[in-house]
Amino acid sequence: QVQLVESGGGLVQAGDSLRLSCAASGRTFSNYAMGWFRQAPGKEREFVASISGSGRNTYYADSRKGRFTISRDNAKNTVYLQMNNLTPEDTAVYYCAARSSVQITTRSSAYNYWGQGTQVTVSS
Numbered sequence: 001q002v003q004l005v006e007s008g009g010g011l012v013q014a015g016d017s018l019r020l021s022c023a024a025s026g027r028t029f030s031n032y033a034m035g036w037f038r039q040a041p042g043k044e045r046e047f048v049a050s051i052s053g054s055g056r057n058t059y060y061a062d063s064r065k066g067r068f069t070i071s072r073d074n075a076k077n078t079v080y081l082q083m084n085n086l087t088p089e090d091t092a093v094y095y096c097a098a099r100s101s102v103q104i105t106t107r108s109s110a111y112n113y114w115g116q117g118t119q120v121t122v123s124s
Contacts, residue, residue: 002025002098002112003024006115012123051070089122092119
């Protein structure tokens with residue numbers, strides 16, 4: 001079992017930056033690929049970024065490339081999402097997820113554990 005707790009969300013203005021954190025507890029963190037997803041009001045959950053167990057491989061949704069950076073610190077059992085130049089369209093609940101594999105994927109169904117989410121609101 002893996003428990004995930006997100007933090008770092010909040011209310012910011014367009015153009016600002018935020019760094020989300022996701023602390024994991026449970027089994028060996030490096031054995032899990034991690035992902036970030038988000039869900040805006042009235043919309044389906046969508047993929048944001050993923051990182052392999054070692055941290056060497058990352059993948060981003062096209063619309064987030066260049067603005068968002070996913071990283072992890074396996075010594076701290078934490079994965080991060082650095083978000084820059086935020087826009088109101090980035091407003092959503094952001095979820096951290098862990099997959100019982102070191103390989104990355106964009107499919108939400110492939111992730112076994114989910115955090116409770118953290119709200120990000122970007123005002124114009």
